[in-house]
Each structure stands twice: as C-alpha cells, then as structure tokens.
Amino acid sequence: MTDRFSFHLLGTDGGARRGEIRLPRGAIRTPAFMPVGTAGTVKAMYPDQVRALGADIILGNTYHLMLRPGAERVARLGGLHVFANWPHPILTDSGGFQVMSLAQLRKLDETGVTFQSHVDGSRHVLTPERSVEIQLLLDSDIIMQLDECVRLPAEEAEVARAMRLSLRWAERSKRAFGERPDRAIFGIVQGGDVAHLRIESARELAAMDFPGYSVGGLAVGEPQAVMLAMLETTNPVLPADKPRYLMGVGTPDDIIESVARGIDMFDCVMPTRAGRHGLAYTRFGKINLKNARHAEDSRPLDEASDCPAARDYSRAYLHHLFKTDEMLGAMLLSWNNLAYYQALMAGIRAAIDERRFEDFRRTTKEGWERGDLPAAA
C-alpha cells in the first residue's frame, strides 16, 4: 500500500522496459494494457471479468462521461470507481480527442474548445482547467492534460501550431492540477509525423517535469513504420524514470513493437470493438467468426486458452450467435479478445523479466504468421 503515485523501472531488455506504477488504489504492472471503459463500462464485460483477466487499470473517456451522466453527478455518486464498480486505478483522457472526432460545431481557440454534444446538441466548453476539474470530479488516478490532436496526413505548419498550443495547455493543465501526490497528471507529446516537432514537444514537456508522459497523435491514419519511427525519435528525449503511455494503440503487433521501443502503457478499443463485430484475436492471428466457413466448425477458438470464451464454445456456435445478432456473441468475443490482449501483456512482462523479449517477439509473430488452420475435412 502507498499513499502516493510512483513509477519504478524494474528492468530492461533491449529497448523494452519492465516497471510498476504504484497508486493508493493499487499497482499497475507495466507494460500494461488498459481496457477502455468509454462511458464507465468496458463494453459487454462485467468489471470483475475485466479484473480477472489481469487488468490493473482501465480507461474512462472524459468526453462521454462529462455528457452522460455528467462529472458533477459522478462526483456526487462517489466518483467513477464507485459508480462503475471498479475499485482499482482508472486513467482518464482529457476529452479533447473525442471532441475533435465526435462533437459538432467545434470552435477551438487559445482558451479551449467549445462544442455541441453529439447526444443532444447541448453546448459545452472544455478548457485545460475544466478538463482537469472534470477528471478530478471523476476521481481519476491518472489524468491527461488537454491537447489538440491533428489527424495525419497534415501540413507541418498545422502540426506545429497544434503541438505548441498543446504545450501551452500542458502548462495550464499542470497548474490546474496542482500538488496531488496521490495521483498523477501526464503531459502529452504531439508533433504528428515530424521528428523535430516531436523532439521539441518531448523536450519542453520534460522540462515541465510531469509525473508521466503520453505520446498522442499517433495511430491516426499514418503507416505503422511512421508511428514506430516517431517513438524512436521521442522516447530517448523523455526521462527514463517516468512512465510512457502510447495513447489509443493498438493492434497486438503495434503493442509488441512499441514495447520494443520503450512504451509502458497502452489503451485501445480494438479488442472490445472487434469482439462486438465478430472478430476474434488469437495466438494464430485474427478470425472473422461471421465467415460462413465457421458454420460447422466444432473447434473452439483456442483449446489451450485459460479463457472460457476461447475454450468452451465452438466456432460454429460463435458464428451462429453473430448470424442471429445474439448479445452473447459480443460478450464472448470481447472476453476472448481482452483475454488475448492481457495474456500478450503478461507474456511480454515475463519475457522482459527473463531477458528473452526478442525471442518472445519472434515466436509471437510466428504464431500470427502461421495463421488459423482450417478444420480437418
């Protein structure tokens, strides 16, 4: 037990880092994958299932929660942990990313961003100060500064403008956050796909001495090679003794490659969103259960998995559940996919501990490349 936020780098293997974040609500083993609980629920999952799969922390979306049920309401109900029945650490984003992707009639200036709710058209203002206030009302353990994320490709001047605005918002966010040793605020590196802008952003943020650093504005349309090049550019500039969180990433391959380049934390809707659409992640790559070839396949997704969803239901049954739009299909594949992601993270952590990360990376990719085998005739 601890009463303060801290990060402990436990070991490295090449560029990969093994660590632990400590918080009053619990420890986070890194590299960590954070399931996304958009509106206070990891979709189609009970919270104790999410926990049992090995999640030490989940993510909540400030944009969604500020609209419904509202930050002040969550605070009156005891905070997001009580509300969502998740007593373990929670990280919240700033809301900025989803304002840009979901809200209507956005107007952004130096002060912040004004927008209309995509739910009911109501008008809202998000400033760096208000974003921090909302995240504190939610009782978030790890808070993000408000930033502006530019979709790629974009003009360098536009990327530079948004990055420098994000730096000014970083300072305002940090000031609004104040001294709160029991939790943390992360600064967010921006700079698009422009190496010198990424370096400038990381250097300026490091000078502000944040408890942790996020890398934002990646996996927004650029090729994986560009994303990884930006990590190689950025990470050496960030202090080694602070955690690094790559926002919104990604595929299993994105994760393993980003760990190799020194990233400690990830979040992504992919496992649950793909699960709701019939796509299963396995050791042998992705399987689309909607495909007719599974209609009479009595094999489970992975008989060697610890997860009942992967082990105890036939592909034929899963196919049937998606053909008939039965909720259990989404429930089982979300479960399977989060189980796969967390097993991948556990494998990564064990491999770094034992200094065999390169071997783990190679054999894991060999599994994906082997692909799914057809059912015996």
Place this chain on the structure above:
Amino acid sequence: MTDRFSFHLLGTDGGARRGEIRLPRGAIRTPAFMPVGTAGTVKAMYPDQVRALGADIILGNTYHLMLRPGAERVARLGGLHVFANWPHPILTDSGGFQVMSLAQLRKLDETGVTFQSHVDGSRHVLTPERSVEIQLLLDSDIIMQLDECVRLPAEEAEVARAMRLSLRWAERSKRAFGERPDRAIFGIVQGGDVAHLRIESARELAAMDFPGYSVGGLAVGEPQAVMLAMLETTNPVLPADKPRYLMGVGTPDDIIESVARGIDMFDCVMPTRAGRHGLAYTRFGKINLKNARHAEDSRPLDEASDCPAARDYSRAYLHHLFKTDEMLGAMLLSWNNLAYYQALMAGIRAAIDERRFEDFRRTTKEGWERGDLPAAA
C-alpha cells in the same frame, strides 16, 4: 444418475406440488422455472451464470433453431447441449406457437403447417412428425407435441376445432416419438377459455398416457382470472403422477398462483426481455431503471440479494447504462431478473416442503404490494 425419465411427487401443500423430474442429464426440482434460450442462448447471459442461479433446465425454441442454424446442423455439431454449452436438461417447444406469431404466409391444414421464415422468406413445413424429428435432432430431453394455439378472445367453434386438431396431432406426435425411455414427450392441453373444451382436451390426452402434460393456449391475452380458472378446471383431470407444465407463463404472480393450482413447470421470456428493456424484478415489485428518478440513487436494487447484479451496482449506474444503451445494462438486469425468478422458485419449493406455502404466498405478495421505497432525501 438414471437412464430414464421419471417424475416423483415428493409432497403437496394445499394444491401446490413439490416434485422432481429425473433425466439422464440431471434432475429438475419442481416447481421449476425454465429460462428461455430462444436461439440456443439465454439472452445476455453466460450459460454458467444461468446454471449458478439454480436453473436445472432451459428451454429452446424449435422454430428459431430449425431456421438458424438448422436442426440437422445442430445434430452434426453434437446436439443442442454441446452446441450451447449447456450439459443439463433441455426442453424444446414444438415450433407451432412461433410459426403462428412470427412466420409469414402460414397455411395450416390437417397435415401440418407450411410457412415462410421471417428471417429469409424460405419455405418450411412443420408436421407433427417433423416437429418431433427436429426436437430429436436437437437432442431435446423433453419434447412437445405440435399443437395449434388460438389467441384469445376467439369463437368457441374455432377454439374447439384447434383443440381437436391438436388432439389428432398429439397422437401422431406420440407415435413419431415412439419408445424413448431416456426422454419424454408431453401432450398439450388446449381449449382456450372454454372449460368443457379444456376438460375434453385433458381427458383425451390423459387417455393417451403421456409422460407429462403441458397446458398451452393461456396467457395469450385473457385476464389472469380466466387463466387461473382454466387451471382449476384442467388440473384435476390430469394424472397426479405426471408433471404439468404451464407454457409461456409468466409474471411472478402468475407463477405463484399457478403453483397454488398444481402446476410444476414454467417458462417465460419475461425476466430476460424485461431486463433488456430496463425493468428489474425485485422482492418489492418492478422497478423501471429508465425512469429519471433513479439518476442519482446510489442504492443497489436489493442489498440483501445474493446476486451481484442486484447488490453491487447502484440504480444510478444502471440508469446510466440504459440511457447510454450500454450492453452491460441488459446483462445486469437479465441476471438480476433471472436471479429473482429462481429465488422465487427456491422459496416456493422450500415453502411446500415445510408446508407453509400459504404463508409464503402471502408474505411474498406483501413485499410486491409494499413496492419500492424512494431514496432518502
């Protein structure tokens, strides 16, 4: 363990009966509530949750399963128990009821019923013989004869015609079923709201010596008093040493009143369907979680319940899940409602065992009548 179907009447208390059905796949404690697994899944529930709540048997719908994934396909995949990951007993209906309510371009004659699938318009024929064949392909433990169910109100002549057709189909169904001591076929009493037709139907079926009897064609639009009067008319005609199943019923009050009149088995979509629509069953009546009055109510549905869905989540959170169309809302309320139904059945069984059923009936109704209390101001 047993290799044959049998029914054991363990005791009575007034008109209420306590019994046990034994089957190779397990015993069914009666009075029993059978959750409905329409298309091979009790909606929004994992099968092991359904089991843990105390369900000894679930129901599968022949109409849905014959269309998707198809009876022959289920058979090739090892039967419905293997397919749906439910190794315990399964009862199937005949398909007739849903042909009448869901299918298009129905044509019914002495032979059977021809219809078009509501899913893809494909043409199908359901005869008494084919219905039994399908149910055996599904590997059902308790099979229903094909019958014709008339919606009420209806002309007596129409009710009589359908009842007598159902009797002729009962004979054909029983012949098609043959000698299968490891499972059972039930004849179905019809006759609408006409007492002498109900008596004729029950007497004729009893003469055919079925292993069990269903009461069909009730809870199809008539007042509860009419339904209960029909049970009082019918049940004395049915052999006391065979189980009696009231099809598609019903509310908790319907169940307790029907148990009082000698019914042993029930099925109903109500707990799961209501759960998907935000309606919770509790000891203190129904609660509509969509109602705005729950938005800041931090109380759980029932802090004294054994069910995590009733105990560990606030009404405010459940309200939020339904406002935001989050799947977890349907998952939690389906769970809560099935837990409530199974707890009601367990309470009924214990009360009959201890010959205090009348007392149980009264105190249970007092709880419903007390109603839900508002949150403290």
